[in-house]
Amino acid sequence: MTDEGATTGDVLVTDGLTKSFGGITAVDGLDLSIGSGELVGLIGPNGAGKTTTLNLVTGFLLPSGGMIRFNGEDVTGERPNELSRRGVGRTFQISKPFGRLSVYENMLVPNVPYGPAEREERIRTLLAELSLDHVAENRADEISGGQKKLLELARVLMLDPDLVLLDEPAAGVNPALMDEIMEDIKRINAGGTAILVIEHDMSVIEELCERVVVMNAGRNIMTGTFEEVRADERVRDAYLGGT
Numbered sequence: 001m002t003d004e005g006a007t008t009g010d011v012l013v014t015d016g017l018t019k020s021f022g023g024i025t026a027v028d029g030l031d032l033s034i035g036s037g038e039l040v041g042l043i044g045p046n047g048a049g050k051t052t053t054l055n056l057v058t059g060f061l062l063p064s065g066g067m068i069r070f071n072g073e074d075v076t077g078e079r080p081n082e083l084s085r086r087g088v089g090r091t092f093q094i095s096k097p098f099g100r101l102s103v104y105e106n107m108l109v110p111n112v113p114y115g116p117a118e119r120e121e122r123i124r125t126l127l128a129e130l131s132l133d134h135v136a137e138n139r140a141d142e143i144s145g146g147q148k149k150l151l152e153l154a155r156v157l158m159l160d161p162d163l164v165l166l167d168e169p170a171a172g173v174n175p176a177l178m179d180e181i182m183e184d185i186k187r188i189n190a191g192g193t194a195i196l197v198i199e200h201d202m203s204v205i206e207e208l209c210e211r212v213v214v215m216n217a218g219r220n221i222m223t224g225t226f227e228e229v230r231a232d233e234r235v236r237d238a239y240l241g242g243t
């Protein structure tokens with residue numbers, strides 16, 4: 001894995017990615033690369049542009065400028081369903097499964113490119129791996145917030161993504177379940193799936209991420225290990241309100 005620029009092994013590359021909302025430039029010429037199978041943290045103060053970046057990369061927002069490459073192909077302007085077919089998965093800050101469907105029925109929602117026998121097998125495996133098998137028949141609005149996050153992750157994994165973007169996996173999750181979610185994230189990554197995680201809880205970033213990208217005012221201001229980032233003056237200034 002490289003810390004410097006794009007390589008042919010990159011699953012995701014953004015080049016000058018920009019998004020403006022009226023007078024606000026939320027993402028401002030962002031260069032970002034994620035290597036195949038890498039586990040990268042995306043941090044930065046409130047309003048830095050992290051969620052907007054995630055929405056751009058997953059096709060939920062259209063960029064105002066710049067380019068997005070996924071597995072070497074230009075995917076700029078593609079919509080969420082096209083990107084998910086290509087192998088981009090995401091979770092949301094607040095998970096919203098289909099509440100009146102059971103956990104199992106929620107797993108039937110993704111439009112998978114394989115047959116019913118394989119689908120059944122994968123659902124069983126994923127529910128067991130993510131410790132959701134004992135609530136498989138429960139309505140999705142009756143499980144805990146952390147379990148909803150796990151369900152969302154399980155659903156994303158049905159499509160066997162090359163890259164999963166996690167938006168604040170620790171938010172609203174009790175510490176015991178968070179330990180389990182972190183183990184799940186590590187295991188999924190060890191299986192070859194690249195992961196980009198946005199998280200305010202620095203203990204989660206420290207535990208999970210081999211590389212951390214810091215955003216401020218829509219830009220990538222620093223990339224390094226957690227220790228390097230923690231020691232960097234630009235990063236401290238950004239969190240203290242400077243630029």
Ligand SMILES: Nc1ncnc2c1ncn2[C@@H]1O[C@H](COP(=O)(O)OP(=O)(O)OP(=O)(O)O)[C@@H](O)[C@H]1O
Nearest residue numbers: 021024025026044045046047048049050051052053
């Ligand atoms: N739909 C929108 N319309 C107008 N402004 C927006 C919109 N979405 C985001 N912004 C603005 O863009 C900037 C970046 O917001 P974004 O949510 O991407 O930051 P963030 O780093 O994810 O912040 P947080 O950590 O608080 O979630 C902010 O100034 C925000 O107010």
